[in-house]
Amino acid sequence: MAFCVIGYSLIQLVGEYLFTQRTRDDQRIADDLAKDCGGYLVAFDAQGLYDAVTQGALEGQTRVLVLDRLCTVQMDSESRLNGRRFITAEIENVLEGADSDYGFYDTGGGSRWFRAALSGFSGASAMTGLYASAITNASGSLSGVLVYISGVQEIYESLRDIQLKILAWLLIVATAVMLVNALVLRTITRPIGELNTGIARMSQGDLSARVVVRGNNEFASLAKAFNSMSERLEQLDKSRSQFVSNASHELKTPLSTMKILIETLMYQDPMDPGMTKEFLTDVNKEIDRLNRIVSDLLTLVNIDSGMKMNLxxxxxxxxxxxxxxxxxxxxxxxxxxxxxxxxxxxxxxxxxxxxxxxxxxxxxxxxxxxxxxxxxxxxxxxxxxxxxxxxxxxxxxxxxxxxxxxxxxxxxxxxxxxxxxxxxxxxxxxxxxxxxxxxxxxxxxxxxxxxxxxxxxxxxxxxxxxx
Ligand SMILES: Nc1ncnc2c1ncn2[C@@H]1O[C@H](COP(=O)(O)OP(=O)(O)O)[C@@H](O)[C@H]1O
Ligand SMILES: [Mg+2]
Structure with a gap:
């Protein structure tokens, strides 16, 4: 979008510059010619006027017309419109008092007589600039109008050239930007996607989830942090289940011993009192042992859940x-x-x-x-x-x-x-x-x-x- 705006403004700017430049040059030529012709017109010097006009129309590249106040062509550098009326908005403006005026015409379009009038000057559908300049006599009053016609087609063409070039560059740059964008997005979204999968796996209870560490950027350190976190969680989980299984085992041992002792007491009938006392002493020892284990376990549980300190x-x-x-x-x-x-x-x-x-x-x-x-x-x-x-x-x-x-x-x-x-x-x-x-x-x-x-x-x- 930015590129389009820049491209469009650039074409506008260049076009404006080229046209202003050209218009100023052409208008100056028309003004100079009008001054020269003014003298010949006053002196009724047809030959002088003809020479000035044909000289002004540079090697057939431009065309010069000299009109009187009634818009009758007095002199045509191509000698085709002599004696005929020729009138455009610019000429009317000059007749109404303006020093000079100009306009652009598409000789391919416009009215037929205009096309016919300018035919042979430049190709069909060529753009043409028309400059009208007042011809004044010594006392300063208007004695005629000088019309200078010059093709501006090449400006249009060079503008179209620039336009095409800008368009081509726009396409190239846009493609490059899109490619780079896709690449950058890939390097950003891929690790994030992997991390996401890892987190999802972990939240479902699979603590063995790890992500691949690529490169050496922030994503890599994020991946590393994730991996070390999941590793620690996995270790913690393992040690917790280990602890539970150890604890159960430790509690089971005195229980089984006690069961054997008590069963013996129950089924050995009759038993002598000394033997019975010995068995009961052993049972009592196992109970003490169970007690110790349970109170140690309780202490550990208390520590894990944040113990209060009496400092x-x-x-x-x-x-x-x-x-x-x-x-x-x-x-x-x-x-x-x-x-x-x-x-x-x-x-x-x-x-x-x-x-x-x-x-x-x-x-x-x-x-x-x-x-x-x-x-x-x-x-x-x-x-x-x-x-x-x-x-x-x-x-x-x-x-x-x-x-x-x-x-x-x-x-x-x-x-x-x-x-x-x-x-x-x-x-x-x-x-x-x-x-x-x-x-x-x-x-x-x-x-x-x-x-x-x-x-x-x-x-x-x-x-x-x-x-
Ligand atoms: N001073 C020591 N000399 C030799 N071994 C020891 C010593 N202190 C602890 N240990 C070893 O460390 C183990 C863990 O000690 P502890 O946690 O107090 O358990 P226990 O209930 O076996 O005393 C003991 O089983 C013993 O093998
Ligand atoms: Mg000990």
């Missing part, structure tokens, strides 16, 4: 010593040396119950996974704006390939041993979540057969940080 500034050193004291009997029972070294009192903004559980679980693990005669050392130090708690044991250690997984839910290196010591495999995942809730980090280093060190870093409370 307060508390002394981590005191907290650590308290848990060491709580576990001292267990350590003694297992023949393990347990000690605790707190260098300076450090304050952390935290939830007492949760931090207690964190420390208890870590020290409890250290004792449980250390053979008789081993050692467990707990220390508290300050590193910059952090309180660093270390629990180092001389126990069985953790194989390198298991180390990255020990914080996963239900992950146990040695299932039999963990179950024997009453573990649920959820302890460390709860610990990790609690530490993260406090803005801290937890890390484990271990050498198989030599021991394990857990390091917990917690940010010091605001008061301490300012010092």
């Amino acid at each position: 307060a500034d508390l002394d981590v050193g005191a907290l650590l010593m308290e848990q060491v004291k709580r576990l001292a009997p267990l350590a003694r029972e297992n023949g393990i040396e347990l000690d605790c070294a707190v260098k300076e009192p450090l304050e952390v903004n935290g939830d007492t119950l949760k931090l207690q559980q964190v420390l208890y679980n870590i020290i409890d693990n250290a004792i449980k996974y250390t053979p008789r005669g081993g050692e467990v050392h707990c220390t508290l130090n300050r590193a910059g704006r952090k309180a660093v708690i270390r629990v180092a044991d001389s126990g069985v250690g953790i194989p390198e390939e298991d180390l990255p997984h020990i914080f996963d839910r239900f992950y146990r290196v040695d299932k039999a041993r963990s179950r024997e010591t009453g573990g649920t495999g959820l302890g460390l995942s709860i610990v990790k979540q609690f530490v993260l809730l406090h803005g801290g980090t937890i890390d484990a280093k271990s050498t198989l057969g030599k021991g394990t060190t857990f390091t917990i870093e917690l940010p010091l409370s605001g008061k301490k940080q300012e010092e």
Whole structure:
């Protein structure tokens, strides 16, 4: 559209320019001729007039007529209209007082006499310009009209030429624009379409949906983001179903054991009281186990649904010593040396119950996974704006390939041993979540057969940080 408007205005402009230029030139020639002829007309110098007129009509390219005030042709450069009347609107205008006037005629159309009058001058349907200029005598009064006729067909033709050229360019550019447009649209719509399909597949539950990453533009990074998002969702979905199946399995084990124990009690008739008591003690143990699993699961569910924190500034050193004291009997029972070294009192903004559980679980693990005669050392130090708690044991250690997984839910290196010591495999995942809730980090280093060190870093409370 813009191109059409530009093309049209361009043709208009060029045409106007060409016509103005031409009209001005032709009118000047007509005016000059009128001046020359004026003298001859006054002097009745027919020969002079004839010479001027034939000279003015450039080599038959143009035609010159000299009319008197009654519009009778006094002199025709082609000597065909002499003595006849010749009148047009422009001539009338000049007779009525205008200095000059001009108009354009299609010699192919118009009245027959006009066509006949100008025949032989230029081809049929050729455009012609007619210039009328007043011939005045010395006193300034009108003595005749000079008519200068000149073909303007070539202007029309060059204009048509320009028109065709512009049209051709318009077509070429429009095609190019359309092609580029189609290409650009393809590069835009195709990735969007693919992304759309991917999203639709995902919303229908197919989390394996991925899109092809092409090129290196914004669409490519969008595709990459989509892929990594769906990958994460897929992982999350997998780990969730894994968790559910693990949880069911963990709950089933004590239930099956209990069922066997109770069935034996029911069908073994009669049973001696000592045996019955032993069976019931075992059932009770399984119930305790179920209880532990369920309460650990509840804790995890609570963490997942955004746990409330009862924050307060508390002394981590005191907290650590308290848990060491709580576990001292267990350590003694297992023949393990347990000690605790707190260098300076450090304050952390935290939830007492949760931090207690964190420390208890870590020290409890250290004792449980250390053979008789081993050692467990707990220390508290300050590193910059952090309180660093270390629990180092001389126990069985953790194989390198298991180390990255020990914080996963239900992950146990040695299932039999963990179950024997009453573990649920959820302890460390709860610990990790609690530490993260406090803005801290937890890390484990271990050498198989030599021991394990857990390091917990917690940010010091605001008061301490300012010092
Ligand atoms: N101090 C440690 N020494 C050796 N292994 C450990 C230690 N702490 C944890 N682990 C390993 O990490 C696993 C996960 O620990 P945790 O989540 O507390 O479960 P569990 O209920 O078995 O104690 C344990 O089963 C054990 O294999
Ligand atoms: Mg544990």
